[in-house]
Amino acid sequence: MQRVAKARGDLALRRHSEAIAFLVMTGLLVVAPTFAYPVFLMKALCFALFACAFNLLIGFVGLLSFGHALFFGWASYIAAHAAKVWGFPPELAILSGAATAAGLGAIVGALAIRRQGIYFAMITLALAQMMYFFAVQAPFTHGEDGIQAVPRGKLFGFIDLADQSNMYIMVLVIFLGCFLLIYRIINSPFGEVLKAIRENEPRAISLGYKSERYKLVAFVLSATFAGVAGATKALVFQLASLTDVDWPMSGEVILMTLVGGLGTLFGPVAGAFFMVTLENYLTTIGQWVFVVQGVIFVVCVLLFRRGIIGELAQVLRVKL
């Protein structure tokens, strides 16, 4: 009897593993500001959302984009410009950043999905680099100086975001909202088709799914979420700069997702927190930052392909 009950409990645990993990994550994030530095947490949350957006593409459609910095960086530029020069309130600034990212995503996506696999990676990288050069030259980005002193403004006209805890709550709400939305997308019929395309594209096509259209929609969605992350980051740090559009940023988001676990729901979040913490450590040892990142890449690819959350899920035998 007891054993059956335990097994049943296990099963329930397993079925609800994602919900439990979500509650744990939310709980941790709510209490986190009491023991960690809020700006650091907000940065990690922005990157976590960025990594989740990226993971939507690699983990659930099987497309490796090497140009996601394009959406992240351009959204942060547009949001910063909107808030500073046009005087947009924060919610509209973030929306305009996200809309820009969606538009760019549609163009880049339409070009890139014509090829698969590594070609896809190289094309996204090349297009992102092209847009990087535009960002360098365009006068409104102020080149190397970046857009500085971006006002955080008042959310909906009355919540003052200059207050650190208000800002943290907004970033947390944006992150959790987008996270749930991504979860919803993955588990919708649309998401199932995406997974089918990932597993066997010709078969999906033979079943009558227009795979190109599905891939394009997924690409635009991923770009949009990346844009939300970039736009939010511009408000958190009150600046937008070339680092966020440059290609090492695309490499970093890949690394975050890989470390956390490709194709897992919580992997990108864990990976982002891991990498941002690491980056903080590395500011003090400076010179070895590239080497350390490179070693992590190599180790992950050779020995640790499931990533932190993937391995954890394996040990606990649950879905995360």
Add this chain to the structure above:
Amino acid sequence: MKRLFTLTAVAVVFGCGCAQAQYTDGTIKIGVMNDMSGTYADLSGQGSVIAARMAVEDFGAAAKGMKVEIVGADHQNKPDVGSNVVRTWIDVDKVDVIVDVPTSSVALAVNEIVRDKNKVFLVSGAAASDLTGPKCTPNTIHWTYDTWALANGTGKAIVKTGGDTWFFLTADYAFGHALERDTAAVVEKNGGKVLGKVRHPFPGTDFSSFLLQAQASKAKIIGLANAGSDTINSIKQASEFGITSGGQNLAALLAFITDVHALGLQTAQGLIMTEAWYWDLNDANREFTKKFAPQDKGVHPTMVHAGVYSAVTHYLKAVEALKSDADGKAVVAKMKEMPTDDKLFGKGVVRADGRKIHPMYLFEVKKPSESKAPWDYYKLRATIPADEAFRPLAEGGCPLVKS
């Protein structure tokens, strides 16, 4: 996090703790932040931490009962990493002064944070003249050089010595445009003529095609309004295409002695540039270099390193006079009020807009045959007196000046 940053302590100079001075959490904490792994690692990097440490030692902080601690960090040329470090330093680790910070995007971001938190920001590595212009703050002092001073020094001195026709090779982004604009204005004001310009993409690798256009212009001087590896490659390729041997001279508008070292004299000879400091200029500088170089892999100090030394020295003097480091605005006001005097930069002043005033020097890179020792690279062509070296106070548009 806290533990993490205490690990960063590079040097701790213990005091006896017997003085009555009021220092926040008992110590004066100096945060040296710059690029320790990227493009600017040679000209700032670890060397700036060494220079700051030497300044603290020479000041004799320990003997005076001041407890000074130096922490260092790498901003990786990313403004978000830089602002995160500075915010944590100030809020968690109680750092009182931020020093160096090359890369204008990071410097401008730090400028805002330091003002909000009322600490002190001493810029040595960054070039942006906006820091003492529209973006000046009562908490920031721009110490070593800026784009205006470089453009002015190089432009004016060259025109006066006969280089009156110019062609610009400009990096196509905000920084390059500003450098080109400022220099062209100086050239024309002094009776020179700008024959043309070409804007190259940033970053570039091959400049030969732009250099040929510069050659065809027959201008006497080719002004390089770019930086870092772009400048190095332009100079290297100009020598390859026989431009320098053909009678045209190159003027680098932003270059450091480490760039000359990378090029080698064979290639760099004849190059004209402006700097605020050179290690072989006098005995005091040479003595400083003798102590500095062995600690920084043999690299001889750049003007950025010397600027860090000078800035930290003056900061400590002001704090000593005030007996407090708590109020950043007050410390900076004191620094502006006291004349500066240290062994590397001599006597000078800090202006109301936060600009440190000292002479600038126009150097020409020696021929290989003229160089007698390693790092013996420059001969002095002109000294630009302190009152002419920097942008006049009224022209910067700094809000602090009007009030």
Add this chain to the structure above:
Amino acid sequence: MFELFGISSQALFGQLLIGLINGSFYALLSLGLAVIFGMLNIINFSHGAQYMLGAFTAYFLLQYAGLGYWWAIFLAPIVVGITGIIIERLFLQWLYKLDHLYGLLLTFGLALIFEGTFRNFFGSSGLPYSVPPALQGGRNLGFMFLPNYRGWVVVFSLAVCLTTWFVIERTKLGSYLRAATENPTLVRAFGINVPRMITLTYGFGVALAALAGVMAAPIYNVSPQMGANLIIVVFAVVVIGGMGSIMGAIVTGFGLGLIEGLTKVFFPEASNTVIFIIMAIVLLIRPAGLFGRSA
């Protein structure tokens, strides 16, 4: 002398020649990538870093062994090629059964390690390397001053490219290689050691990158980040050319050098982006690239 859009024919010829010189580097690098991709199905992201290693090896040979350029052009590809072989044995060989993307990610990590390590030991401003005495100076071609060294770069890289093409497309060894790409199991059945062939091919591709690095050393600054930005342009070249053919890589490399050269005269602001714009257009018209077979 005629004029075209206000640019004299003299200047135009000069710029075209310079475009050809830059094209030589694109061709050599995209050739190496194509060879590696053909055999291993791996996009070698560390190609730029290996190009940098070639230049540094040339510098080391001069600095510590007193061996000049002509030794370097022979020895550096061998040395870097051997490191490539070690990398293939240590890392890459475990990835062939996996998704190709892992190869890209692994080599990306390796590139970071190489570049970071060199930056730590040699700083970021770079190191000097001069043109070999035999090739110093230049000649006046009437329309421009051509440094001898640049002329040598075009001639030599063209020779290397064509030899590689000949070996792979026209010799027995090449036919084994091509057969092994198509059907490794069958070729193994003929008694050919396919894994060894793959290892050697990777070594060869890497050696080509190192060769390009040695050739670049006297022109560009020998610095740890010299390959980092170049590699992305080369990727675009490869996408435009298509991965199917060796000749495709060579022709596209030189061709894009020329186009880029012209852009520098007529519209210098766009000379960094022109290759990417061409890539977008080619993708719209011929998704498989100009010379590629459709994937």
